Amino acid sequence: MIELDRRTALQLLGLSVAGSTLVGDAASAQAKDSVTIGWPSDVLSWDPNQRFAPDAQSILKLVFDQPLDQNEKLELIPKLVTKWDLAPDGMSMAIELRSDVTFHNGDKMTAEDFKYTFLDRIKKGEKLDTANSWKKVKAIEITSPTKALMQFDSPAPTAPQWLAFLGSYIVPKDYLEKTGVDGFRDKPVGSGPYKLVDYQLNSRIVLERNEAYWGSKPKVKRVTFDIIKDPSARVAAVQSGQVDLTINVPVREVERLKKEPNLAAEINPITRVILLQVRNDLGFADPNVRLAAHHAIDKAALSKAFYGGAAAPLSVVATPGTPGYLSDYKFEYSVDKAKAALAKSGFSPEKPAQIKLAATNGHFPSDYDIARAIQQMWKKVGIEAELETIEYAKYFELNRGAKLPEATLYSWDNATGDPEIFAGYLLNPKMPFSAWKGMDVGAKVLELFNVADYKKRIEGYRALNKTAVEAGATIPLLQSVVTVVRKKNLTYTKYANGWILGNTMGWS
Amino acid sequence: MVKLMTSILPLITRRILVSVVILFIVSALLFCILRLLPVDSAAMSMPPNATLAEIEAKRREMGLDQPLFRQYLIWLSQVLHGDFGASIHFRRGVAGLVAATLPATIELALLAMLIAGALGIAGGLWMFHVRGTRREPLADMASIVLLSLPEFLWGLFFILLFGVALELLPFTGRLSSGFERPVITGFLLIDTLLAGRPDMFVNALKHMILPSLALGIAFSPTIMRVLRSSLLDVYQEEYIHQARLRGLSERRILIHHALKNALLPTLSLMGVQFGFLFGGTLLIEVIYSYPGLGNLMVDAVRNADLPIIQAVGLTYCVVVLFINTVVDAAYVILNPKLRVA
Numbered sequence: 001m002i003e004l005d006r007r008t009a010l011q012l013l014g015l016s017v018a019g020s021t022l023v024g025d026a027a028s029a030q031a032k033d034s035v036t037i038g039w040p041s042d043v044l045s046w047d048p049n050q051r052f053a054p055d056a057q058s059i060l061k062l063v064f065d066q067p068l069d070q071n072e073k074l075e076l077i078p079k080l081v082t083k084w085d086l087a088p089d090g091m092s093m094a095i096e097l098r099s100d101v102t103f104h105n106g107d108k109m110t111a112e113d114f115k116y117t118f119l120d121r122i123k124k125g126e127k128l129d130t131a132n133s134w135k136k137v138k139a140i141e142i143t144s145p146t147k148a149l150m151q152f153d154s155p156a157p158t159a160p161q162w163l164a165f166l167g168s169y170i171v172p173k174d175y176l177e178k179t180g181v182d183g184f185r186d187k188p189v190g191s192g193p194y195k196l197v198d199y200q201l202n203s204r205i206v207l208e209r210n211e212a213y214w215g216s217k218p219k220v221k222r223v224t225f226d227i228i229k230d231p232s233a234r235v236a237a238v239q240s241g242q243v244d245l246t247i248n249v250p251v252r253e254v255e256r257l258k259k260e261p262n263l264a265a266e267i268n269p270i271t272r273v274i275l276l277q278v279r280n281d282l283g284f285a286d287p288n289v290r291l292a293a294h295h296a297i298d299k300a301a302l303s304k305a306f307y308g309g310a311a312a313p314l315s316v317v318a319t320p321g322t323p324g325y326l327s328d329y330k331f332e333y334s335v336d337k338a339k340a341a342l343a344k345s346g347f348s349p350e351k352p353a354q355i356k357l358a359a360t361n362g363h364f365p366s367d368y369d370i371a372r373a374i375q376q377m378w379k380k381v382g383i384e385a386e387l388e389t390i391e392y393a394k395y396f397e398l399n400r401g402a403k404l405p406e407a408t409l410y411s412w413d414n415a416t417g418d419p420e421i422f423a424g425y426l427l428n429p430k431m432p433f434s435a436w437k438g439m440d441v442g443a444k445v446l447e448l449f450n451v452a453d454y455k456k457r458i459e460g461y462r463a464l465n466k467t468a469v470e471a472g473a474t475i476p477l478l479q480s481v482v483t484v485v486r487k488k489n490l491t492y493t494k495y496a497n498g499w500i501l502g503n504t505m506g507w508s
Numbered sequence: 509m510v511k512l513m514t515s516i517l518p519l520i521t522r523r524i525l526v527s528v529v530i531l532f533i534v535s536a537l538l539f540c541i542l543r544l545l546p547v548d549s550a551a552m553s554m555p556p557n558a559t560l561a562e563i564e565a566k567r568r569e570m571g572l573d574q575p576l577f578r579q580y581l582i583w584l585s586q587v588l589h590g591d592f593g594a595s596i597h598f599r600r601g602v603a604g605l606v607a608a609t610l611p612a613t614i615e616l617a618l619l620a621m622l623i624a625g626a627l628g629i630a631g632g633l634w635m636f637h638v639r640g641t642r643r644e645p646l647a648d649m650a651s652i653v654l655l656s657l658p659e660f661l662w663g664l665f666f667i668l669l670f671g672v673a674l675e676l677l678p679f680t681g682r683l684s685s686g687f688e689r690p691v692i693t694g695f696l697l698i699d700t701l702l703a704g705r706p707d708m709f710v711n712a713l714k715h716m717i718l719p720s721l722a723l724g725i726a727f728s729p730t731i732m733r734v735l736r737s738s739l740l741d742v743y744q745e746e747y748i749h750q751a752r753l754r755g756l757s758e759r760r761i762l763i764h765h766a767l768k769n770a771l772l773p774t775l776s777l778m779g780v781q782f783g784f785l786f787g788g789t790l791l792i793e794v795i796y797s798y799p800g801l802g803n804l805m806v807d808a809v810r811n812a813d814l815p816i817i818q819a820v821g822l823t824y825c826v827v828v829l830f831i832n833t834v835v836d837a838a839y840v841i842l843n844p845k846l847r848v849a
Contacts, residue, residue, distance in 0.1 A: 127599060227799075
């Protein structure tokens with residue numbers, strides 16, 4: 001009897017191993033039809049209007065569609081909305097929707113869904129991050145199943161950009177009302193090129209191609225995201241072939257992985273800035289100290305030390321290629337100028353100005369090390385900074401209570417590239433992102449929030465970018481980068497804002 | 509059998525009562541310590557541009573304007589009704605998040621304990637076997653090396669060796685892509701068998717080998733050393749000499765007489781060790797992208813998500829108390845001296 005059991009057990013084990021091998025073979029056979037991506041973070045919610053998380057956009061964009069989209073150069077292009085017309089005063093915007101879009105459950109997408117997403121849900125008081133981005137919407141008038149007019153209570157010059165930005169995904173009204181938010185998060189339904197077929201919190205997201213998709217069909221049938229939070233584990237996963245592509249590996253690893261015969265590794269600059277958010281009071285009340293702090297930072301050295309020289313030094317709060325960027329303007333790195341500015345206020349290395357500098361530790365690559373390097377650079381010119389660590393999650397709470405120190409190392413992502421979402425948000429004293437509360441620069445920002453004319457608005461922001469830096473209201477440091485390591489024969493579209501989209505991938 | 513039951517039932521009842529008291533104390537401590545942290549739960553659960561008035565309203569809604577003791581009572585009454593509040597980060601019920609991740613951690617910890625036990629017992633026997641020989645210092649040194657390396661270093665080492673260099677075993681998640689995870693009990697090994705998928709069972713097991721080995725190997729040397737010293741004590745007992753006089757072989761004496769008694773303190777130690785091992789899943793789960801409670805906790809700490817930290821802290825406490833009760837019961841089963849006459 002025992003022998004029989006043993007034999008049975010062995011047979012079962014043999015079958016299992018054979019089965020596992022067979023599945024392994026099947027998996028390699030279908031490899032060309034699927035992609036496994038090692039991703040550093042999970043989506044926070046499968047209700048795409050609920051939470052803003054820049055890293056989750058590359059996943060959400062596969063399941064849900066946005067009214068507008070951006071091409072790889074970040075130009076706005078039609079998506080679910082085919083035509084849009086922002087009124088000259090910025091107080092309303094007419095939109096026209098596609099008529100051939102269905103959600104994954106078969107429901108047709110109409111202007112009712114658009115209104116539900118951008119007005120009804122918000123007015124109902126649902127806890128949505130889109131309630132902030134679309135709080136100016138006072139009404140959406142539906143003129144036909146495919147036409148609507150958005151009306152704002154104050155000018156909304158960046159409404160078109162926001163239709164392609166964080167959280168602006170059209171959700172199916174009938175389905176969401178039927179399931180409720182919890183039910184929707186468990187079984188999300190979008191109109192995107194992929195459907196969610198399996199999700200395990202903090203582990204895995206499996207998407208399968210939506211064969212009824214209204215747009216161009218993705219080449220890859222199945223996209224799997226393995227959530228791998230540890231950068232070393234992501235390196236190991238791509239090196240061992242357990243994932244086909246991964247992002248945000250340490251810069252030093254990129255050079256090493258480039259030499260692997262089957263891998264390609266790249267450092268892509270993106271529309272994310274690393275900067276010092278500064279206050280206009282305390283030890284930074286004196287503009288000489290703020291300007292000295294800026295002159296004293298050798299940004300090229302920071303880039304070389306922490307990003308292998310791939311992160312471009314910035315002189316304004318905008319990245320190269322975006323409308324607000326000033327390619328002909330450079331804020332000089334000069335120890336002498338820093339010392340001279342400090343001397344005007346009676347400070348020197350022997351009698352240093354005392355300030356505090358806050359930084360996150362681990363929120364973005366080398367953040368704390370960059371802060372320490374800045375602390376040393378400042379020390380040389382006569383600024384003594386006490387370094388303190390803060391949790392990223394507490395930034396807004398501290399800022400709201402005016403508890404941030406004179407300078408805070410910060411990273412700001414703006415996939416649209418629009419200057420309002422760069423300098424506008426970072427320097428608007430009335431917004432929670434800005435540590436700067438001075439009205440000298442602040443008044444100019446507030447004025448620009450009401451300029452609807454695109455050309456005038458961009459010109460205004462270009463001028464503001466220079467003014468703000470010269471007033472010491474901000475200290476831009478570097479353009480952030482995303483590192484990408486992939487199998488050599490896996491192709492993808494490189495977006496200037498760092499999106500890595502599964503529907504643009506294919507095997508060559 | 510009746511004697512056994514009359515010994516075990518009062519023990520379990522006593523342990524449950526004590527556990528309830530311990531849980532109350534731990535929950536109160538956890539609650540107070542987290543409230544002392546400079547984190548404003550109300551502000552953090554609101555969008556960045558919420559006004560101070562909106563935050564104040566939220567604070568009242570969450571009961572944070574009440575005295576600490578009253579806050580604790582509100583929280584406790586909600587917990588007793590199965591409501592652990594909503595996560596600040598995920599904005600969804602904490603109970604659901606814990607329920608979704610707990611089975612993975614239990615499965616991982618149990619397999620790790622099994623490995624720690626097997627390695628510990630085998631190593632302990634070997635250390636005992638080489639006592640007084642030239643190999644004894646080597647055995648001592650090996651156990652000290654094992655003891656001095658923390659589990660996350662083993663974790664990284666195994667990834668590099670078995671995952672990258674030899675490409676023998678997977679090291680991310682619980683299942684390879686291509687498999688559709690059956691969701692029945694949440695315990696993947698059980699679910700794959702219930703779903704009649706032995707191939708998936710093997711795949712899931714392969715995913716668990718490296719993280720559980722990393723955890724298990726780090727905890728095995730303590731078991732080795734305790735077993736070795738227990739065996740040394742047992743070999744001083746009279747019945748061992750008598751067994752020798754009866755002409756029993758050394759192997760038979762070890763396996764049939766000495767080991768059974770020497771294992772009792774080892775078992776007790778394993779019960780205590782399980783608590784540490786369960787805590788050790790925190791880093792291992794992050795390194796291996798293993799979707800368990802540890803991973804959830806690390807996220808929660810990073811985001812100052814107090815409701816999750818509280819719930820996970822309590823869950824750890826419940827699991828450790830439960831395992832200790834089981835070990836105490838096993839101790840009574842294995843040791844007739846402890847049974848009621």
